[in-house]
Amino acid sequence: MAPSAAMHAAPTLARPPMPFPAAMARVLPFPSSRPEADPLDAIATTSVVDRDIAIFHQGGSADALFRLVDGVVRIHKLLPDGRRQIVGFLQAGDFFGLAFGDTYLYTAEAVTVATVRRMSRSRVDAVMDEHPALRQRLLVVTAEELIAAQDQMLLLGRKNAVEKICSFLTMLSRRRARQGKDPARLHVPMSRADIADYLGLTIETVSRTITKLKTAGTIRLLDGNKIALCDPETVASLAEGA
Amino acid sequence: MAPSAAMHAAPTLARPPMPFPAAMARVLPFPSSRPEADPLDAIATTSVVDRDIAIFHQGGSADALFRLVDGVVRIHKLLPDGRRQIVGFLQAGDFFGLAFGDTYLYTAEAVTVATVRRMSRSRVDAVMDEHPALRQRLLVVTAEELIAAQDQMLLLGRKNAVEKICSFLTMLSRRRARQGKDPARLHVPMSRADIADYLGLTIETVSRTITKLKTAGTIRLLDGNKIALCDPETVASLAEGA
DNA sequence: CGGTCGGTTGAAACTGATCAACAAGGGTGG
DNA sequence: CCACCCTTGTTGATCAGTTTCAACCGACCG
Numbered sequence: 001m002a003p004s005a006a007m008h009a010a011p012t013l014a015r016p017p018m019p020f021p022a023a024m025a026r027v028l029p030f031p032s033s034r035p036e037a038d039p040l041d042a043i044a045t046t047s048v049v050d051r052d053i054a055i056f057h058q059g060g061s062a063d064a065l066f067r068l069v070d071g072v073v074r075i076h077k078l079l080p081d082g083r084r085q086i087v088g089f090l091q092a093g094d095f096f097g098l099a100f101g102d103t104y105l106y107t108a109e110a111v112t113v114a115t116v117r118r119m120s121r122s123r124v125d126a127v128m129d130e131h132p133a134l135r136q137r138l139l140v141v142t143a144e145e146l147i148a149a150q151d152q153m154l155l156l157g158r159k160n161a162v163e164k165i166c167s168f169l170t171m172l173s174r175r176r177a178r179q180g181k182d183p184a185r186l187h188v189p190m191s192r193a194d195i196a197d198y199l200g201l202t203i204e205t206v207s208r209t210i211t212k213l214k215t216a217g218t219i220r221l222l223d224g225n226k227i228a229l230c231d232p233e234t235v236a237s238l239a240e241g242a
Numbered sequence: 243m244a245p246s247a248a249m250h251a252a253p254t255l256a257r258p259p260m261p262f263p264a265a266m267a268r269v270l271p272f273p274s275s276r277p278e279a280d281p282l283d284a285i286a287t288t289s290v291v292d293r294d295i296a297i298f299h300q301g302g303s304a305d306a307l308f309r310l311v312d313g314v315v316r317i318h319k320l321l322p323d324g325r326r327q328i329v330g331f332l333q334a335g336d337f338f339g340l341a342f343g344d345t346y347l348y349t350a351e352a353v354t355v356a357t358v359r360r361m362s363r364s365r366v367d368a369v370m371d372e373h374p375a376l377r378q379r380l381l382v383v384t385a386e387e388l389i390a391a392q393d394q395m396l397l398l399g400r401k402n403a404v405e406k407i408c409s410f411l412t413m414l415s416r417r418r419a420r421q422g423k424d425p426a427r428l429h430v431p432m433s434r435a436d437i438a439d440y441l442g443l444t445i446e447t448v449s450r451t452i453t454k455l456k457t458a459g460t461i462r463l464l465d466g467n468k469i470a471l472c473d474p475e476t477v478a479s480l481a482e483g484a
Numbered sequence: 485c486g487g488t489c490g491g492t493t494g495a496a497a498c499t500g501a502t503c504a505a506c507a508a509g510g511g512t513g514g
Numbered sequence: 515c516c517a518c519c520c521t522t523g524t525t526g527a528t529c530a531g532t533t534t535c536a537a538c539c540g541a542c543c544g
Contacts, residue, residue, distance in 0.1 A: 157442030
């Protein structure tokens with residue numbers, strides 16, 4: 001995988017030196033599976049991306065917009081010395097790759113094997129001009145992302161380790177609920193390093209905090225990267241500092 | 243015109259200790275490009291807001307959109323126990339208060355005496371439908387705001403105190419440059435508490451870090467809340483962990 | 485002139501980071 | 515099939531950056 005534990009903090013040392021290498025994502029062409037009524041769909045091509053493979057890189061030429069069909073994708077930014085901040089975990093339906101300059105401002109990588117639909121930027125613009133409603137929709141999803149980013153700013157700036165972990169678990173729980181699945185039973189495909197870089201912690205602190213919640217009886221660790229919330233409400237209130 | 247009643251709601255302290263209503267709100271701050279002949283202008287009314295007075299509150303009914311004409315406004319979110327995270331400082335030209343739900347997601351307050359133009363939400367929607375280009379512009383500025391939010395996430399999650407302060411100074415410097423003013427001479431109207439809550443630090447750490455930069459000869463403190471950057475490039479590189 | 489407020493500075497405490505060791509898979513090659 | 519290794523996660527001990535608590539200063543104000 002890409003950046004990991006070793007690159008946290010430590011202003012002096014920086015094991016992985018390069019911010020953004022050149023390697024492109026291994027994106028396999030794939031026939032369109034379910035063509036929706038979506039005009040964007042007509043200009044999209046489907047690809048399957050392996051675990052830990054980049055879909056695009058920070059600094060790379062931003063020539064396409066993507067939509068996640070299946071799997072989980074992380075987007076992150078890097079500091080020159082390799083410190084990493086994961087800015088979001090995407091789920092099915094999410095758009096990404098929005099760039100208003102000519103280069104991507106962050107890297108997108110598959111956390112699990114992921115299926116994405118790729119739309120060239122020029123075509124997206126053309127389709128938008130034809131279907132103003134799409135632009136409205138894109139505005140709404142961008143706005144929702146901004147709202148989520150602001151919540152994350154509150155988390156990163158003002159929450160302690162327990163609150164951060166509980167916020168993370170609550171986010172996963174809410175996603176489950178939105179999918180009509182059991183919100184007390186989470187699948188957590190991301191590594192401790194990913195969680196740490198998302199919450200502004202180290203892997204050790206993530207591990208210790210999860211252990212603490214487990215021994216406190218707040219959560220239970222199941223196998224297959226699954227976590228059970230004994231009481232989602234309690235976890236949610238811990239996330240807010242209760 | 244006279245300041246509207248709505249924006250002179252209860253004076254808000256810089257750090258309100260009381261909990262806030264659980265109600266969620268959806269608000270977007272976003273910068274505009276040019277304040278020229280604008281159809282939005284026709285439906286706007288101007289107000290002057292005193293220092294530290296709220297323009298709207300987190301949880302309040304989101305019935306209007308605002309554009310900052312003059313002064314500085316801060317936007318912040320609160321945790322139930324009063325911990326505060328400032329998610330942005332707005333400058334002249336910036337839009338804020340756009341809501342995608344029916345209540346505001348956070349509070350907007352004047353950092354300096356501020357002049358704002360207020361546009362009712364229903365009228366904004368009508369004007370948008372009439373001028374599709376406005377919606378496009380809205381998308382662009384929202385995306386720019388999202389990009390800024392992601393940079394701030396990197397700052398909050400992975401930067402140390404010196405890097406945070408230098409990032410803040412660099413942001414102010416870039417704004418000055420964009421206004422055609424001397425980027426090495428900053429006006430800093432916000433208090434130490436505001437800076438602390440923006441950077442995820444305490445007032446004391448902000449003060450100490452600024453002192454450290456001053457004694458290191460990186461910056462000079464001038465009176466009238468002004469700061470001179472001895473070398474903006476150096477400050478910018480310190481912001482990235484150099 | 486006393487009081488408050490914003491900012492600075494000092495000392496101690498604490499949370500989370502760092503360094504280090506180890507265990508549990510999982511894959512690979514002999 | 516098994517030994518080995520490499521990766522991921524856990525746990526312990528110590529360290530350090532930031533926070534907390536506290537005192538102080540100067541400016542401003544009634």
